[in-house]
Amino acid sequence: MPAPMRIDGNDTLPDQESALRIKEAAGNELTALRKGDDDAQPVNFATFKRLAPGSRPKRLHLALAADPQPPNTSPVLSSTIFVEGEEQDVTAYRER
Amino acid sequence: MKQKTAGLSLLLLFIVTVNGCKTPDWGYRKPFEFSSQKVRKLNYVDGSFRRGYDEAKAANDEVAAKRERDQILSELMYIIDAAHGDYERAMQAHATAFEVVSDFALLGLAGAGATVGGAETKAIISAISGGVKGAELSVNKRVFRDKTIEALQAQMRAAQTRRKAEIIRRMKRPTADYTLELGLSDIVQYYYDGTLTRALQNLVADAKEKEKQAEGNVSTNLFLRRASAVEITTVEHLTDQLDALVRNPDQTTARAKAERILKALGVEVQPNETAQQLYLKLQEQIDATDTDRSLLPKLSKAFANP
Numbered sequence: 375m376p377a378p379m380r381i382d383g384n385d386t387l388p389d390q391e392s393a394l395r396i397k398e399a400a401g402n403e404l405t406a407l408r409k410g411d412d413d414a415q416p417v418n419f420a421t422f423k424r425l426a427p428g429s430r431p432k433r434l435h436l437a438l439a440a441d442p443q444p445p446n447t448s449p450v451l452s453s454t455i456f457v458e459g460e461e462q463d464v465t466a467y468r469e470r
Numbered sequence: 471m472k473q474k475t476a477g478l479s480l481l482l483l484f485i486v487t488v489n490g491c492k493t494p495d496w497g498y499r500k501p502f503e504f505s506s507q508k509v510r511k512l513n514y515v516d517g518s519f520r521r522g523y524d525e526a527k528a529a530n531d532e533v534a535a536k537r538e539r540d541q542i543l544s545e546l547m548y549i550i551d552a553a554h555g556d557y558e559r560a561m562q563a564h565a566t567a568f569e570v571v572s573d574f575a576l577l578g579l580a581g582a583g584a585t586v587g588g589a590e591t592k593a594i595i596s597a598i599s600g601g602v603k604g605a606e607l608s609v610n611k612r613v614f615r616d617k618t619i620e621a622l623q624a625q626m627r628a629a630q631t632r633r634k635a636e637i638i639r640r641m642k643r644p645t646a647d648y649t650l651e652l653g654l655s656d657i658v659q660y661y662y663d664g665t666l667t668r669a670l671q672n673l674v675a676d677a678k679e680k681e682k683q684a685e686g687n688v689s690t691n692l693f694l695r696r697a698s699a700v701e702i703t704t705v706e707h708l709t710d711q712l713d714a715l716v717r718n719p720d721q722t723t724a725r726a727k728a729e730r731i732l733k734a735l736g737v738e739v740q741p742n743e744t745a746q747q748l749y750l751k752l753q754e755q756i757d758a759t760d761t762d763r764s765l766l767p768k769l770s771k772a773f774a775n776p
Contacts, residue, residue: 379694379760389696396697399705400757401712416639420694424757427749428713430706459639 383409383416383456387464390418390457391436394466397422403431404466409455416456432469439463446470504552512545523650535645543641543653547634547660554630554664561619561666622669629663629672692761701759704766708756711773712749721745728752734772 381393394404402422410417425431435444439452440463447467454463502509512519519542526534637656640648662668697705718724725745732739732751739748759765 377692379692381694385696392697392699392702393694396702396705397694397757397760399702399709400760401709401753402757415635424753426716427746427753428709428716430709459642 378406378408378419378421380410381418381420383418384459385457387436387438387457387462390455391434394420394436395434398431398434401425401427401430404434404450407451407453407455407464407466409453409461416459418455435467435469436464437467439465443467505549505556510545510549512542514546514549520650523645527645532644539645539648539650539653540641542650543637543657546654546657547637550657550661550664554626557664558623558626561623622666622673625669625673625676626664626666629668630660633660633663694760695763697763701763701766704770705756705759708769708773709753712752712756715752716749731772734775735768 379397381390385393394407397420398404402424404420405423406419406421408419410419434450435447437444438457443449443465444467447469450466450468452463452465454461456462457464507513520538523535523538523542526532526538633656637653637660640653640656663672715724715728725748728745728748729739732748732755735755737751737755739751755765755769759769
């Protein structure tokens with residue numbers, strides 16, 4: 375099982391989305407996202423699975439749970455994470 | 471000289487005799503009496519401490535209400551911190567292995583060693599459950615080598631630090647979202663995080679969580695940083711170029727190109743490595759850019775002119 379990677383929970387949602395996207399661009403697929411609970415600083419943990427060389431998943435979108443689903447996407451996971459230091463419910467969508 | 475040595479020896483003997491095996495708590499002068507009610511702004515004996523908050527809420531004065539709420543919560547954390555310092559010193563001075571064992575027995579942890587935790591926690595719980603049954607086992611000596619109290623105190627401090635960070639974060643919210651009552655509820659939890667019972671419960675809960683995350687936890691320190699649109703597009707392009715190699719019908723040519731790229735990057739290639747192995751190495755090179763973006767120009771150049 376690949377190790378989770380940290381993302382700064384003080385970052386905005388678009389910044390965190392970009393951090394996830396560059397990891398996926400290198401041939402990894404997001405499988406889990408959660409807020410950290412063992413740190414004095416707000417931090418999130420993202421887990422990926424490695425795809426075959428040359429493969430990369432379709433574009434990922436992160437949105438607050440209360441926001442509308444981006445067009446032409448499917449939800450892949452929902453979680454509570456830190457966004458700008460506050461706990462927020464978010465959903466990750468992937469383009470079809 | 472001999473007299474001096476003898477004097478020093480007598481002094482050391484006196485210290486050891488007086489303190490026994492305990493670590494002496496030398497202490498030093500406090501700048502003020504931390505627990506004194508005189509240094510507090512508000513009176514928590516009756517409900518008067520929240521008068522300012524209630525009045526501000528009634529007047530719809532959010533700025534004043536937030537200020538009052540934050541002042542109350544901050545002062546209560548200070549009071550707990552001051553009292554907890556004395557509590558820790560008292561624990562250090564008076565705790566015995568039997569007291570610790572009794573607390574575990576109250577929590578009903580006997581037998582839990584088989585079901586939870588990493589090696590250390592299993593040892594702790596197994597020793598404790600044995601201690602409860604036998605009543606004579608020294609948890610201190612068997613498990614912590616006389617450091618039981620220090621371990622539990624570290625657990626308390628960690629839980630309180632997490633809770634304090636959480637409360638401070640919540641204090642950024644408006645009073646409609648984070649009311650004084652919710653804040654006081656968090657203060658109650660902050661207090662209990664500093665108790666022996668909660669420390670023992672957290673010890674077991676943490677062990678379960680740590681076991682769940684144990685595999686490969688070393689790299690959880692790797693930070694994924696935000697990326698620019700250009701950086702993301704560049705990495706996507708590199709992966710697509712790798713895909714072109716993987717899908718090339720002429721794998722002899724593709725393998726040769728992969729080998730040239732890797733050599734340009736300074737990666738060692740063995741003559742007997744398969745094309746697939748070389749593609750995996752290239753993927754690792756691209757993947758490394760998630761934590762080191764300075765590799766991107768080098769990779770782009772290597773792929774463009776292998």
